[in-house]
Amino acid sequence: MPSSFVKRICIALSIRPHAASHNTPLVCLHYERYNLDFPRRTFLDRMAPNSNVAAQRILVLDFGSQYAQLIARRVREQHVYAEIVRHDITADRIRQLAPKGLILSGGPASVYADGAPQCDPALFDLGIPVLGICYGMQLMCQALGGRVQSHPVREFGRAHCKIIKTVEADDLFDGVGRETEVWMSHGDQVNLISDQFVPLASTDTCPLAAVKHRGRPLYGLQFHPEVTHTPDGKTILANFLKNVCRCVGAWRLGDFAEQTIRQVRERVGSDRVICGLSGGVDSSVVAALLYRAIGPQLSCILVDNGLLRKDEEKAVVEEFTRHFQTDLHVVKAEGRFLSALAGVTDPQEKRRIIGHAFIECFAAEARKIAGARFLAQGTLYPDVIESGAAPDGPADTIKLHHNVGGLPAELEFDLIEPLRDLFKDEVRQLGQQLGLPEEIVWRHPFPGPGLAVRCLGEVTKERLDTLRGADAIVVSEIQSANLYRSTSQAFAVLLPVQSVGVMGDARTYDDAIAVRCVTTDDFMTADWTHLPYEVLARISTRIINEVKGVNREWE
Numbered sequence: 337m338p339s340s341f342v343k344r345i346c347i348a349l350s351i352r353p354h355a356a357s358h359n360t361p362l363v364c365l366h367y368e369r370y371n372l373d374f375p376r377r378t379f380l381d382r383m384a385p386n387s388n389v390a391a392q393r394i395l396v397l398d399f400g401s402q403y404a405q406l407i408a409r410r411v412r413e414q415h416v417y418a419e420i421v422r423h424d425i426t427a428d429r430i431r432q433l434a435p436k437g438l439i440l441s442g443g444p445a446s447v448y449a450d451g452a453p454q455c456d457p458a459l460f461d462l463g464i465p466v467l468g469i470c471y472g473m474q475l476m477c478q479a480l481g482g483r484v485q486s487h488p489v490r491e492f493g494r495a496h497c498k499i500i501k502t503v504e505a506d507d508l509f510d511g512v513g514r515e516t517e518v519w520m521s522h523g524d525q526v527n528l529i530s531d532q533f534v535p536l537a538s539t540d541t542c543p544l545a546a547v548k549h550r551g552r553p554l555y556g557l558q559f560h561p562e563v564t565h566t567p568d569g570k571t572i573l574a575n576f577l578k579n580v581c582r583c584v585g586a587w588r589l590g591d592f593a594e595q596t597i598r599q600v601r602e603r604v605g606s607d608r609v610i611c612g613l614s615g616g617v618d619s620s621v622v623a624a625l626l627y628r629a630i631g632p633q634l635s636c637i638l639v640d641n642g643l644l645r646k647d648e649e650k651a652v653v654e655e656f657t658r659h660f661q662t663d664l665h666v667v668k669a670e671g672r673f674l675s676a677l678a679g680v681t682d683p684q685e686k687r688r689i690i691g692h693a694f695i696e697c698f699a700a701e702a703r704k705i706a707g708a709r710f711l712a713q714g715t716l717y718p719d720v721i722e723s724g725a726a727p728d729g730p731a732d733t734i735k736l737h738h739n740v741g742g743l744p745a746e747l748e749f750d751l752i753e754p755l756r757d758l759f760k761d762e763v764r765q766l767g768q769q770l771g772l773p774e775e776i777v778w779r780h781p782f783p784g785p786g787l788a789v790r791c792l793g794e795v796t797k798e799r800l801d802t803l804r805g806a807d808a809i810v811v812s813e814i815q816s817a818n819l820y821r822s823t824s825q826a827f828a829v830l831l832p833v834q835s836v837g838v839m840g841d842a843r844t845y846d847d848a849i850a851v852r853c854v855t856t857d858d859f860m861t862a863d864w865t866h867l868p869y870e871v872l873a874r875i876s877t878r879i880i881n882e883v884k885g886v887n888r889e890w891e
Contacts, residue, residue, distance in 0.1 A: 392583050393435045394418040397425065399443030399453045399471050405718055407439055407469070407562045409759050410570065415585035416577050419757070420717075427458035437465040437581035440472025442560065446524050447474045447484050455479075465553035465580045473556030474526055477547065480554075481530030487541065491520035494565060495539045497546075504548045505536045507579040508555055512568045518545070518559035519566045525558060553580055589758075589766050593625065596754045600629040607709040609752065610702055613638045613664070615652035617779055618714030618755060621763050624770040625754050626712055627660050635663040635705050639697050641690065642670025642800065643786030646808040655776060665705070669697045670797075677788060677795045681832070686795065690785045702749070711749035715756045716763060761857065780811075780825045793832030798885075799847075803830040805883040806849045813875045814853070814867075823865050826853040828879075837887035839880075846887035849879055 394411050398404040398420050411418035416436075423443075430438070438459065445452040457479045460466065468476040474484045497518040499509050518539070526544045529535070536555075537546035547556045555576065561569030577583045600609075611623050613636040626634045636656065640649045649666065656664055676689045702708060755763055760781075767777040788795050791803050806828040814826045829850040837844045851872075856862035879886055 392416055392586050393433065394437050394439060394577070394581070394583070395425075395430065395433065395435045396420045396439045396441055397423045397455060397472070399423045399441050399455075399475070400445065401441035401443050401469075401471070403560060403562050404441045405759070407441055408717075409761075410562045410573055411439070411577065412587060412759070412762070413570070414574050414577050414583075415587045416581075416583045417587040423453045423455055425456070427456045427462060430456075430459055430464070431462060435464060436583050437467065437577065439576075440466065440468040440475060442470035442472060442521070445471065446486070447471065447478050448524075460552070460554060463552070465576070466555070467576050467580075468554075468556040469562070470522055470558060470560060473547065473558055474524060476554060476556055477526045477529055477533065477544075480532060480549070482526055482533065483528040484524055485527050486523055487525045487527070489541045490523040491525075491539065491541055492522075493520065494518070495520045495542070495545075495559065497537050497539050497559065499537045499546075500535060502534070502536070504534050504550075505546075508536065508546070508548070508572060508575050510575050510579060511571050516568045517566065518561075518569075519563045520559050522558060526556070555580070589762060590769055592757075593628075593766060593769060596625055597629040600626060600752065600754065603752075604630055604633065604710060606633070608633050608635060608705060608707040609710040609712050610705060610708050610749065611636045611712040612698065612714075613652065613656065614782070615648065615655060615776065615779070616714075616782055617760075617763060617767055617777055618716060620655075620772055620776045621767045621770065622712050622714045622754060623656070623660060623662065624767065624772055626752075627662060628770065632663070634660075635665065635708065636660075637665045637667065637698060637701050639667045639669055639694055639701075641673040641694065641697075641786060642797070643673060643690070643788050643795075645782065645787070645811075646804045655773075659773065659776075663705075665701050667697050667701050669693070672697065674795065674797060679794060681793050683789050686788045687785045690788060709750060710752050712752040712754070715753040717757055717759055719756075778821055780820075780823075780827070790827060791830045793830075799830055802847060802883055802885050803828060803849075806830070806879045806886065809878045809882065810851055810853075810875055813871055813878065817868070817871045819865075819867065819871065822855065823853050823867075824856045824862065826851075826865070828852075835887065839887055844887045846885050849883070849886050851875060 394408075394416055396404055396408050396411070396418055400423075401407075404420055408418040408420050418439075423441075440455065443453060447454075455475060460476065460480060466476065468474070478484050495518055497516050499505060499512060499514050499516065501509075501514055520539070520542070525542050526547070529544060529547055532550055533547045533556075534550060535544050535546070536548055539545050542558055545558045548554070557572070560566060561572045563569065566572075578585070609626055609630060611619065611626060611634060613619050613623060615638075623634065623636060638649065638652055653664065653666065656662060673690065673693050676693050677686060680686055680689060702711075755766075758766065764777050783789050787800055787803055787807070790807075791799050793799075810826055810828050811820075814820050814823055820826075829852060831848045831850055834845055834847055837846065853865035853867055854862040855865045
């Protein structure tokens with residue numbers, strides 16, 4: 337069963353803790369973003385009082401930015417723990433959390449518009465360092481006596497920025513030249529600051545590209561330091577964390593693993609944990625962590641729904657028998673899933689049907705495992721955020737299929753999500769530290785509903801077999817060319833159209849296959865992979881020759 341679907345069974349429960357009983361034991365790491373008063377403590381709150389991770393926390397206030405997750409990831413790259421919270425978190429709650437600094441994200445709204453997301457203005461009086469980025473800078477300047485207006489010349493893309501080398505600029509722009517390239521994305525800008533602020537940088541069309549408060553540790557950047565298109569962005573963020581917030585950089589995945597293993601062991605006791613398994617990196621790392629923590633008390637369930645990749649079930653069984661020696665249950669359910677999907681073409685309806693069938697299969701098998709009390713999932717931090725982690729905030733719900741509606745009552749398990757604080761690249765690093773083989777750690781992500789959403793149109797066994805064959809060729813050729821690690825995701829898609837062709841001397845009317853390859857560092861933004869033409873040619877030739885029923889292939 338694909339790990340991404342296993343981790344979606346009850347994502348809604350994990351991101352909406354107010355829907356659960358206060359007595360329901362959850363590994364819910366971020367309820368503080370909702371300003372709710374829960375008696376249960378978070379992962380960070382439960383750490384030892386002298387924990388450097390708990391003491392060196394940065395909060396990223398999300399105003400609906402597409403880059404909010406990227407900001408948090410960039411902070412973590414500096415070995416400082418960051419978490420995303422809602423934009424209207426109260427100053428009192430921030431004071432309780434005692435972060436080392438705050439970052440106000442960008443956002444699509446205009447700060448002066450009716451209904452535009454606002455922050456608690458009292459947070460600027462806390463004495464905690466604040467870095468406002470784009471919308472965040474505008475909001476801060478407006479709240480403290482400045483003015484923001486629409487500018488006749490918008491800035492989208494690269495811009496040449498001049499740093500005003502003053503004492504005030506030293507902390508933030510240490511190590512940055514007087515002139516640097518930055519990435520802009522705004523139509524509004526601050527056109528007037530109060531006497532409390534001083535300008536630190538400018539571009540040809542934006543005289544206030546960076547500002548600093550004279551008496552408080554408040555900084556603003558109109559440009560985006562978190563994106564790679566700002567070459568000195570990493571340096572600027574590092575300066576804010578180290579020079580302004582005085583963070584020492586204590587966040588380490590090794591510490592996270594030790595703390596998580598210890599907490600799981602204490603929480604589970606002598607009970608048994610069930611882990612939905614797929615062979616993907618997320619569920620594999622969860623299984624590895626749990627195996628380290630509780631050993632033979634772990635049972636894994638793999639649901640073969642007939643939507644897996646070629647020979648996937650066999651590979652999963654071999655890998656986990658070899659590396660974990662866990663109690664592995666394989667549920668053969670191809671007929672059940674394909675029968676439920678018969679005649680369905682809408683992708684969201686496919687997801688709903690697959691989710692319902694999976695829960696029924698999983699629940700039936702779980703009842704056979706004596707002493708099981710906990711269900712472990714590979715939910716990651718982007719899943720929590722993209723699924724509407726701030727339900728009344730400005731950020732859009734990006735992945736509707738994550739909101740499945742909570743853990744089904746018939747499962748009667750308590751939820752464990754040990755990876756829900758981590759990004760995909762961090763999960764891979766953790767997998768390496770736990771000793772997982774590279775073929776598991778670097779395996780390309782696979783969608784939760786499996787090949788059903790890559791089989792456009794109706795899902796049948798025949799069409800799935802065609803897609804499986806083509807997909808295996810794509811992956812095989814990418815691996816043979818030593819491009820698998822540099823290509824983040826490569827797969828085939830079966831299109832819902834047929835076309836006329838000539839093969840040999842005969843007329844054909846067969847299916848068409850599309851090939852998609854993308855590259856990404858963070859699985860939040862992606863670009864198409866520039867594969868060599870000879871690799872594309874081999875993929876095309878092999879699919880046409882080896883996969884029966886295909887006469888055309890697009891790349």
